Amino acid sequence: MVGSLTPAALAGCAESLSTVHPAGPTAATIATLWWALLSGATAILLLVVLLLVLAFRRGEGPSGPEADARRERVWIHALGLGFSLTVLAALTAYGLYVGERLLPRPGPEVVTVRAEGRQWAWSFGYADAPGRATEGILHIPAGRPVDVRITSADVIHSFWVPRLAGKLDAIPGHVNVLRIEADAPGDYAGVSAEFNGHGYTGHRFTVRAHDAAAWDTFLQGGAQ
Secondary structure: OHHHOOHHHHHHHHHHOOOOOOOOHHHHHHHHHHHHHHHHHHHHHHHHHHHHHHHOOOOOOOOOHHHHHHHHHHHHHHHHHHHHHHHHHHHHHHHHHHHHHOOOOOOOOOEEEEEEEEOOEEEEEEOOOOOOEEEOEEEEEOOOOEEEEEEEOOOOEEEEOOOOOOEEEEOEOOOEEEEEOOOOOEEEEEEEOOOOOOOHHHOEEEEEEEOHHHHHHHHOOOOO
16 A cells, blocks of 8 residues: 555655666666657747747837738747747657667577566566566566567556566567666566556566576576
8 A cells, every 4th residue: 555655665666667767778768758858848838938928918119010020920930830840840850760779679689588468467488498487577687688579368468667668568469579678687667557457556567687697597497
């Protein structure tokens, strides 16, 4: 229960699921995009507020058709339309660039794992350790890209580790691939961020990143 948690515990929970406290390159790229979108939206909002304030002020400058047309070109065309469209175009281009960077491309260091969601648990398999399976904890090596092949055994779930990567749906009969990576060993909270019935709020899991030695031990059947 949230009410039974101390302020320190609540702060820890919030940070563990915070997209603006990334712990890997994929999440860092997404966080940078978020800040860029926020900055662009703020700039447009401030301009709109400025134009609104100026609209309620009586101008003391020259009047007449030519003066009105000049003011219209400056305030409506240049600032109202030109500035907003330029910011939105830049953000769109940057978003497309980021989306391209986040695609799971093959490489010699890529590790492949499998995640299967069901009501209300997650099970994980490992390409480098056939037959090895874990429940509730996904083990990965730190400092290496990991492709998570996500699917579902029943209904649509959503695989999300906010500090490591973006969100991707787990769909029955279909496999979606999500690239995640952790900068350092440790535990990272994951949730199924999809309403799919009563009990979904407890549909959580943990991603445990190991150093090289611990990862080798895990693959050889060592302790989890």
